[in-house]
Amino acid sequence: MSAGGIRAGNAPRAVGHYPHARRVGNLLFLSGIGPRDPGDDSIPGNEYFADHRVRKYDIQAQTRAVLANVRRVLEAGGARWQDLVDVTVFLTDMARDFPAYNAVWAEHFPDPATAPCRTTVGIAALPTPIAIELKCIAVVADDP
Template identity: 30%
Template sequence: MRVIHTADAPAHAGPVPQALASGGWIFVSALFGAYPDNRQLPNEAGAEAGQLLTNLAAILAAAGADLTDVVRVGIFMKHLQRDRPAFNEAWVRHFGEHRPARTAVEVSDFAAPARTPDS
């Protein structure tokens, strides 16, 4: 097993690696759309989704992979119905024609620094 880390994506505050590589697979820990240099979030859902996918791409690159290697993604959003269109736009921009399987679930809250505004 190999621990994957890059300064090009925000590190977790706790004892969680950005990703692990094992047996030809890369397992990426929970991500959020913060900027890697200051852990601040963009002010709107589309920008946050875009940054989240940029962070994912950076972690995959550190592991020697890219977004075309992604098989499945689990998405947790506080305002799924409201923010889904913006997320989908960022998804298409980053993944292009590649379409990994995806599950999206609405949750009531996140640990910081995830976006939580109701407006």
């Protein structure tokens, strides 16, 4: 059983031609979610040179923002934070950013026994000047 794509009105628009999420049965699959601000598309913690290249960024600010955006998409798809079961995290600088990102993750998921499974992957780049993106799967309760 497959439903149409889900668009979360309070999340940043998709960068490409895809939905924020798609529900299939009781599984909710989120497209890659980044930390962009839903209101103005800015990236929290980024500072730029005059030519718009990123001068520096704050991985903790971006991690908090991406987790907030994931929550928005989950809610639009009928899921809750605790319904997350699997998260793939993409970092553009694993060596530099993993400890700070991991600390923010622990704030949001303090009990490893109830946290979603997680895989963190270091990558060269993302399609916008962000340092983190999450790909998530959640289990949605059956409709009453």
